[in-house]
Amino acid sequence: MHPKIRRVLTGLLLFSSLAGYGQSTKVDTLFLAQSKEKAVALYGATIQHQSRLYNGSDYIIYISKDEEHPYFGTDDWADGSIVYWEELYENVPLLYDLSSDQVIAEHERGSPIRLVQEKVQRFTILNHTFVRLLRDEKNKISDGFYDQLYNGKTKVYAKHSRTYRETLEAPRIIPHFDEGVRYYLVKDGNFHVVKSKASVIQVLDDRKSEVKSFLRKNRVRFNDDREKAIVRIAEFYDTLND
Numbered sequence: 001m002h003p004k005i006r007r008v009l010t011g012l013l014l015f016s017s018l019a020g021y022g023q024s025t026k027v028d029t030l031f032l033a034q035s036k037e038k039a040v041a042l043y044g045a046t047i048q049h050q051s052r053l054y055n056g057s058d059y060i061i062y063i064s065k066d067e068e069h070p071y072f073g074t075d076d077w078a079d080g081s082i083v084y085w086e087e088l089y090e091n092v093p094l095l096y097d098l099s100s101d102q103v104i105a106e107h108e109r110g111s112p113i114r115l116v117q118e119k120v121q122r123f124t125i126l127n128h129t130f131v132r133l134l135r136d137e138k139n140k141i142s143d144g145f146y147d148q149l150y151n152g153k154t155k156v157y158a159k160h161s162r163t164y165r166e167t168l169e170a171p172r173i174i175p176h177f178d179e180g181v182r183y184y185l186v187k188d189g190n191f192h193v194v195k196s197k198a199s200v201i202q203v204l205d206d207r208k209s210e211v212k213s214f215l216r217k218n219r220v221r222f223n224d225d226r227e228k229a230i231v232r233i234a235e236f237y238d239t240l241n242d
Contacts, residue, residue, distance in 0.1 A: 052085045053092065059104050059114040061095075068177050070099035070162045073126040077106055080125035084115060094125050098162040099177065101144045120145070133157070140191040141184065150231045152238045154204075155186035158227065183230055197222050200233055207240050 062069055069075035077093035082103065093106035103115045103123055122131045123145075130145040141159070150156040162177040185194045185203050192203045197215065204211050214220070214236045222229045 052087060053082075053089050053105060054107050054113055055085070055119075056105070056113040056115040059102075059112040061104075061112055062097075065175065068175055070097050070164065070177050072096040072098055072128075072160060078125050080123055082115075082123035083121040085119050086121065094123060096123075096125055096130065096145070098160050098179075099164055103145070136191050138190065140193065146184070149227065150234050152234065153241065154234045154238050156231050156234050157184045157186065157191075158182070159184070181227075183227065185230065185234065194230060197229070200230060204233070204237050207237060210240055211237060 062071075062075070064075055073096075075095070077095060079091050080094040081088065081090045082092055082094065082105070083089075095104040095106075095112070096102075097104060102117060103120050104112050105115055107113050117132075120132055122129060124130070129148045131148050132144070133141060133146050134143050135141060144159065147158040147160060148155075149158055159182045161180045161182075163180065165176050165178060167174045167176065183194050185192045185200060187203055192199075194200045194203060201208055201211055211233060214233070218232070220229050220232055
C-alpha cells in the first residue's frame with residue numbers, strides 16, 4: 001500500500017480506538033466520515049495512477065540453465081525509471097529483454113508484465129538510458145529502444161541485441177544468446193552506422209584534421225573501448241561547432 005495512504009488509514013484506526021474510550025459526538029462522527037472519504041479517494045487516485053504501469057500482457061521469465069539469458073546486463077530485477085503512457089514512474093523493478101526488444105515490469109504482486117512497446121517513451125536501467133526511436137527517413141534504423149550514450153548536438157546511440165541459438169553437445173542441447181551491439185553517430189539529424197575510427201572520421205569529415213589531432217594527442221584507442229571512444233569524439237566535435 002502507498003505510504004501516504006497507510007499513514008492516513010493508521011491515523012483513522014488510532015482515532016477510532018481512542019474515541020471508544022470517550023463519549024462519541026456528532027463532530028467525531030463527521031470527522032471520521034470525512035477522513036475516511038479522503039483516504040478512500042487518495043487510495044483510488046494512487047491505484048488508478050499505478051494501474052497504467054501494469055497495463056500490459058503476461059510474460060514468462062526466461063530460466064537460465066548455464067547463466068545464459070536474453071536480458072540487458074542482468075537477469076535479476078533492477079530498479080529503474082520509466083516514462084509510460086506519458087507518465088513518469090520511478091523505482092520500478094525492470095528487465096529489458098534484448099531478444100524481443102521488450103521492457104518487462106514487475107507487478108506489485110510479483111508477476112512479470114510485458115509493457116506495450118509503443119507506449120514506452122524512455123526508461124533507465126543499470127545507469128543506461130534507453131529511448132524509443134522510430135525508423136528514420138533513410139531506413140538506417142528500425143523502430144525500437146536505443147541506448148542514449150551522448151545527447152549533444154551530435155548524438156551517439158547503441159542498439160543492443162541478443163540472438164538465441166542452440167548447439168548440440170550430445171546428449172544435451174545447449175542454449176546460447178549471442179550478444180551484439182551496433183553504434184550510430186547522428187549528425188545533422190542523419191544516422192550513420194560507425195564501427196571503427198575511420199568510419200567515425202568519415203562522418204565528421206568537415207573537421208577531419210581536428211578530430212585526427214584530438215585522437216593523437218589524447219591517445220583515444222578504439223580497441224580499448226570503442227563505445228567510450230565514439231562518445232569522446234562526438235563530444236569534442238561539438239566543441240568545434242559551438
